[in-house]
Amino acid sequence: MRKLHYIAPLAFALALTACGEATEGETGANASGSVEAVEAPAGQKWSETVSKTDAGGIVMGNPDAPLKLVEYMSITCSHCKDFGEQAFLPLRDNYVESGQVSFEIRNFVRDPLDLSAAILSRCGGEAPFFPLTEQALSYQATMFEKAQSMGEATYSDILQSPPDSRFVRLAEQLGLIAFFQQRGISEDQAKACLADTAAAESLMDATQKAIEDHNIEGTPTFLLNGQKIDGTNWAMVEAKLKEAGAK
Known part of the structure; x- marks a missing residue:
């Protein structure tokens, strides 16, 4: 297990480096006919069906969706921010809500800034995780300015x-406590989450496991049904979903 004190010697510059492009990998999508829509249970929406996964990520959507999209992402990654701006709404509204696709985010923590923001994005539990992550990505430039x-x-x-x-x-x-306080995470709650060393170590261990199990070298990196797909932008990822039968 990677212990928390290991991050202490990281250079200041590390927290401000741009994320790397994801490496190319095998495509997990093969043309295999159309995937049919699946209605959510009465009175529910698939986008509101959110839970934690065994891999430590948070997944939104039909638990039995035939297409399972995973994003390894870092809140301090500019490419992840771009993907969020391009993808979160159409991915949710056009694919997750149809029951064809589930979408899981796995935090890939790159530096102490990223780790702090990731902890706070999870502080309210699974339900607010996706909107909090999206908003934390939008705070990226301000966070970097405050770090500098x-x-x-x-x-x-x-x-x-x-x-x-x-x-x-x-x-x-970094102004993160005040930022998340404005979004429903109280100051006391935020501080308790940030003081939870076990939670921080869990995120770091999950990052190490991603490197070992999937050779994740940059963010964002996407898996479709367990295999890497090429591309770091929404147009490329959507094309792979359609190749796999999403409509």
């Missing part, structure tokens, strides 16, 4: 503080 103005000395001092206070201090400096 913090300075390397302050950043290094924060990372040398005890694990149960490290991410509380960092999130305060």
